[in-house]
Amino acid sequence: MSNIPEDLHYAATHEWVKVDGNGIATVGISDHAQEALGDIVFVELPEPGAEIEARAEVAVVESVKAASDLYSPASGEITEVNEALIENPQLVNSAPYDGGWIYRMTITDEKDLNELLGAGAYADHCADE
Amino acid sequence: MGQRTSLHDRHVAAGAKMVDFAGWDMPLHYGSQIGEHHQVRRDAGVFDVSHMTVIDVGGGDAGNWLRYLLANDVARLEAPGRAQYSLLLNHEGGVVDDLIVYRLAAGYRLVTNCATRRKALVWLARNSPGYNVQVEERPHVAMLAIHGPNSIELACGALPGDCAGKVRRLGNFGALEHEGRLVARTGYTGELGIEVMLPGESAGELWGKLLAAGVKPVGLGARDTLRLEAGMNLYGQDMDENTSPLAANLGWTVSWRDEGREFIGREALRRQRESREQDGGPVLAGLVLEARGVLRNGQQVRTDKGAGVITSGSFSPTLKQSIALARIPGGSQSCQVELRGAMTPLKIVKPGFVRFGKRVFE
Numbered sequence: 414m415s416n417i418p419e420d421l422h423y424a425a426t427h428e429w430v431k432v433d434g435n436g437i438a439t440v441g442i443s444d445h446a447q448e449a450l451g452d453i454v455f456v457e458l459p460e461p462g463a464e465i466e467a468r469a470e471v472a473v474v475e476s477v478k479a480a481s482d483l484y485s486p487a488s489g490e491i492t493e494v495n496e497a498l499i500e501n502p503q504l505v506n507s508a509p510y511d512g513g514w515i516y517r518m519t520i521t522d523e524k525d526l527n528e529l530l531g532a533g534a535y536a537d538h539c540a541d542e
Numbered sequence: 543m544g545q546r547t548s549l550h551d552r553h554v555a556a557g558a559k560m561v562d563f564a565g566w567d568m569p570l571h572y573g574s575q576i577g578e579h580h581q582v583r584r585d586a587g588v589f590d591v592s593h594m595t596v597i598d599v600g601g602g603d604a605g606n607w608l609r610y611l612l613a614n615d616v617a618r619l620e621a622p623g624r625a626q627y628s629l630l631l632n633h634e635g636g637v638v639d640d641l642i643v644y645r646l647a648a649g650y651r652l653v654t655n656c657a658t659r660r661k662a663l664v665w666l667a668r669n670s671p672g673y674n675v676q677v678e679e680r681p682h683v684a685m686l687a688i689h690g691p692n693s694i695e696l697a698c699g700a701l702p703g704d705c706a707g708k709v710r711r712l713g714n715f716g717a718l719e720h721e722g723r724l725v726a727r728t729g730y731t732g733e734l735g736i737e738v739m740l741p742g743e744s745a746g747e748l749w750g751k752l753l754a755a756g757v758k759p760v761g762l763g764a765r766d767t768l769r770l771e772a773g774m775n776l777y778g779q780d781m782d783e784n785t786s787p788l789a790a791n792l793g794w795t796v797s798w799r800d801e802g803r804e805f806i807g808r809e810a811l812r813r814q815r816e817s818r819e820q821d822g823g824p825v826l827a828g829l830v831l832e833a834r835g836v837l838r839n840g841q842q843v844r845t846d847k848g849a850g851v852i853t854s855g856s857f858s859p860t861l862k863q864s865i866a867l868a869r870i871p872g873g874s875q876s877c878q879v880e881l882r883g884a885m886t887p888l889k890i891v892k893p894g895f896v897r898f899g900k901r902v903f904e
Contacts, residue, residue, distance in 0.1 A: 455857075475857075
């Protein structure tokens with residue numbers, strides 16, 4: 414079974430989101446997603462400052478097996494990207510919820526988060542796939 | 543549930559991610575495909591390739607029959623204990639299957655692909671009337687491939703002493719039979735190594751000894767990136783029944799030396815050779831992507847001479863960039879691929895990117 418932390422929000426497309434007290438959200442891909450992809454060899458990061466829409470393609474995660482688009486779970490502005498992934502993309506495999514985070518963003522509308530799944534619902538979603 | 547090799551439970555115990563491979567439950571990786579790839583390039587790894595099809599050929603006409611069936615010439619295997627890579631061609635010169643043929647003390651052994659098993663057996667049966675041959679599949683033979691710069695030394699520690707002494711003296715494509723085992727300096731990685739065929743019930747013991755000696759299990763995922771770095775074709779991807787060996791970088795496997803040898807496909811190949819002298823024709827080339835990204839099977843490419851297609855594309859863990867085999871017009875000087883909307887240049891090289899752990903192209 415993959416690791417699905419309780420305190421995160423999840424998209425059906427396997428991104429996770431964690432919102433801190435200042436309204437900044439950190440986004441990555443779930444343990445389930447990294448395991449399905451296999452060893453990750455490149456992460457195409459977004460540009461800091463870019464405005465993005467919820468559910469728009471924002472990054473690409475390429476593994477030995479396949480290229481997978483990452484869809485932004487919310488609308489807002491990119492504030493920071495995880496540049497460590499340029500040299501060490503396998504952080505997404507080894508620490509998907511920690512050192513393997515992909516970007517941070519401001520969230521324009523908190524309601525976007527209501528569209529996402531809790532840990533239990535996401536676990537059910539993974540089991541159904 | 544698919545077919546299982548005699549090592550299935552050991553794969554599961556080693557943490558393998560098991561996947562379906564042509565009807566077999568096989569290990570894709572044991573945690574990290576890239577880690578296993580490096581293990582073979584830098585040290586030693588063991589693959590369970592017991593899903594491969596093992597066929598023994600005996601009978602008074604075995605040699606002559608194989609000289610008729612195979613595009614390479616088994617007459618070049620001068621004595622027992624020699625092996626060669628070869629192709630089964632159809633009458634149109636397309637590739638029915640690729641295999642390694644071993645000359646044994648009595649007869650020959652063919653090791654062909656897993657996914658083509660039924661087709662190859664049917665082809666052999668259909669072309670055997672009139673020859674005194676016995677063709678026997680050996681489904682209970684297990685096969686381990688041990689590869690990497692330290693593989694032979696570590697494997698010899700896991701084999702009986704008198705066998706190990708002989709294994710150390712084997713040259714490339716040399717083979718020896720020892721108490722029901724066939725050990726050969728053959729493989730699919732571009733590294734030093736051996737393949738060991740042995741009774742399925744003995745495979746677990748050898749596997750255990752290899753792991754105890756420090757050889758690490760390697761899955762089929764790394765097997766694919768290793769063979770691609772070595773520039774070795776995968777049947778069904780890089781060539782098939784509609785592909786000429788001349789368009790698949792396999793012309794070197796066709797032996798023309800004995801002009802009197804009428805092997806299946808010879809006449810078609812001779813015509814193809816003539817027409818290619820006129821107008822070139824497609825070739826299998828190596829491609830290297832200098833930019834970030836990964837080339838994928840089936841992607842279209844464009845050269846200065848026309849369109850081509852990637853037949854095997856992946857990420858090279860050794861080179862840390864993407865490489866591919868592609869069928870492109872012969873004589874192409876430049877090549878491009880569309881990656882995320884942008885035409886991106888590719889370097890054209892001879893197929894073969896890494897040998898013995900080192901980059902081999904300029």
